[in-house]
Amino acid sequence: MLERVGLADMRAWSRAERARGRRIGFVPTMGCLHEGHLRLVDRARELADRVVVSIFVNPLQFGPQEDLARYPRDLARDRTLASDRGVDCLFVPEAGAMYPEPPVARVVPGAPADMLEGAARPGHFAGVLTVVAKLFHLVEPDVAVFGRKDFQQAMLVKRLVQDLDFPLTIDVMPTIRELDGLALSSRNTYLSTDERRGPALALSRALRAMEQAWRGGDADPAAVKRAGMDALAAPGVMSEYCALIGEDLQPVTRATAHTVALVAARVGTTRLIDNVVLGEGIGADPRVA
């Protein structure tokens, strides 16, 4: 049965479960749950005995011109979805409890947080890593599950855990897609019907184009990126970047099966990101890549 827990009780809940010999799996979210989040829940269930999902729209990771105020929130729906998926604990801290005053101490990530999403959204990853560190301290999970859709975030969280010796493991799950290739994201709710049917699909098309260029024998990152940028150059799409990096978040000098191709673009007022591991591709089952 799903329990809803606030900040004051979270740690006690986890410790009581651990005292009963249970492993805690954790899925941090900002709510507006979709099938992508629920697959992370399924994975946490495979890896642990109890599953905690947090819902917290973290103000620290939004820039002043970003969508904090309009970020989609529907706690009643999230609660039903979490309960139906067998989540044991929904951790919903209040913003005032998480940050009674603006934090003085924060996690300051290094250079890999300044490129790509970090370049487009200055301070974003300091906000993400600070809240993730707080959530890890409050939930004390044995394992936390993140989606590969936010590849740079997932890799930076891995480094957070490694560099600051958090006693947990990070599991990263493949992206879940709509049948037409669009990666699931809470921000897809911003798209109009026309944007959703047309321009939004340019991102997965760009990833396919990059993958095809690479499979066609092009290992030169500039050529692979060019194939992606050409595919992004579609009406209604404002491309931001096509990039090729390794798991270490460093740009590659040669594209290989392990190289991650990433794209970012604006469709109307909605900023979308997506990525694929070149050797894995978008996948035969279009819901998983």
Ligand code: PAF
């Ligand atoms: O990916 C997200 O939803 C957020 O960045 C996270 C990890 C929950 C931190 O606020």
